[in-house]
Amino acid sequence: MDKLIAALLSQLDAEEIARRACELLAIPSPTGDSAAVTDYYADRLTELGLEVHRDEEFAGSPSVIAYVNGAHPGPTLELAGHLDVIPVAQEPPYRAGDLLYGRGACDMKGPMAAVLEVTRLLAGVRQHMHGRLMVCAYGLHEAPLGRGQSLLRLIARGNIGDAVICVEGPDDALAITGRGMCTYEISIAGPGDPVHELQATADTPHPLLIGLDVAAMLRDWATELRAGPTLPYVGTESLFIGQFESGDFYNRVPGHCRIVGTRRYAPGRRFDEVLAEFEQRLEAIRRTTATPIRLTLTKTRDGFRTAEDDRLVQALQAAYQETVGAALPLAAFAAVGDASLFANEGGRPAVYFGCGLERAHATPEYVSLARLARQARVLTAAAARYLGITA
Ligand SMILES: [Zn+2]
Structure with missing residues (x-):
């Protein structure tokens, strides 16, 4: 493994991801009513020293965009996800061994907590970074109320990276296309x-x-x-x-x-x-x-397709190989999601890589903390590779 990436990964704190995920789950955010959780998320990004922008165009469903600005010029890699959850109640969040239970645990507050940890690690090596890491968190995702309204407006106003990883999806494959x-x-x-x-x-x-x-x-x-x-x-x-x-x-x-x-x-x-x-x-x-x-x-x-030889795909495959020790196969995203918007409306390469979606919209909804930590490791190594942070 690359020495700089190995050093970065050695600082990854799985317990911190678990703690942030619990805190996110404790703030209810049914679609259309996600302001409180977005404020919480923006505050964490501010604490990490990021340049944070709030977008209030949609009352009740603000978005937050934040950047880790590298010391050297280069592309913008975006990690994107939604903070709203389906309006189906579940017991208050709790932890049982490796599993964290709560509405939104895997879809997708757990992965958004993993993104905070990725961001924390990359903010520490910005002097080596070529380009910038962008974090985008939004609401109005889950149908029927959510139809991607706020994300579409962000994209229309140019708030989009040069390549986008939607951090929900499979964790044993990279979804580069979908119907x-x-x-x-x-x-x-x-x-x-x-x-x-x-x-x-x-x-x-x-x-x-x-x-x-x-x-x-x-x-x-x-x-x-x-x-x-x-x-x-x-x-x-x-x-x-x-x-x-x-x-x-x-x-x-x-x-x-x-x-x-x-x-x-x-x-x-x-x-x-x-x-x-x-x-x-x-x-x-x-x-x-x-x-x-x-x-x-x-x-x-509409469907989307990102090229197999795109830099983003290559960075994720290399990152997976070096952190998990196996090849990351390419796959389709079976459901429909936001990569379509990034690809079709934004014209950017977009993929899905998450922590597994088996429990999305299920009751009980839960997420494996070990899988979240693994997702964070892969995303950290991929972002490091994409943004030229290698020894
Ligand atoms: Zn989702």
Whole structure:
């Protein structure tokens, strides 16, 4: 291992990460109400001697951006994460052996505590640093209330590093790509109030039956997608039907039909293209009926792909090899997250590297402190490599 990096890692204090993670968990921060935890986080960054900026554009969900400025010119490496948690209550935080329990433990106050420790270590070697380390903590992440509103504004105003590590995600792989995702809702409404089946004539629209045609079309499309090209790391595109609702009584003509689900698409494809494809498939069914079939397609995120030979990817792979002693395989991020925004809206290489996501949104939510410490070691070594802090 590089001598300077080894010296840095020898100062890593796993207990400090545990303590900060506990403190973060003790401050509730459901999406939309994360000001108190953000203040706490900004105070810790200030104590570490960073240049700290607060962004108050979104009341109740401020962001904080902080820099460790190196002594030499160079790129900005950003470590990014959210401080809001899903609004599902869990017992107050507590520690049991290696595990720390609490809402947000792994998603993602634990990793944000690890970032504080990474920052503390790198602030001590800024005289060797080429460029700067940027820490960005924000809210309005978790759906449905959070849609990345504050992060999007930060990016639009140029508050973005030259490369970004989203510090949530797998800890045994580096996620460099992910599919895009949107949700569809297809509604079919009859022309009037529901009637008794005996009042219906042959040409009374029957939304449920039209809905079955739409569902059959979607099922065939899903099969087609599954048989389609397998994309590197992410697999195939997909379409999923999650809800089919129609009818309210056994002998009434249903007044409506509603079909809801997800469509996941290849990195590199854009939402508008997927929308056009949807409309085209529905057109074939629309030609067979006068009953309107309405589509609402809502974009969650487009997909993204960071090049395998990007400097950021190489720095993380080398860091993992030297700290964990194994190769770090490349992978896809199965869910949709903020790397898409950094890559698509910001045009920067972005990846996910975290402490594992198995317990995200689960009850109970917990995190392994050993895995957090390991994440901090890898991030420290990666940042050191990216910012030229080597012997
Ligand atoms: Zn998260």
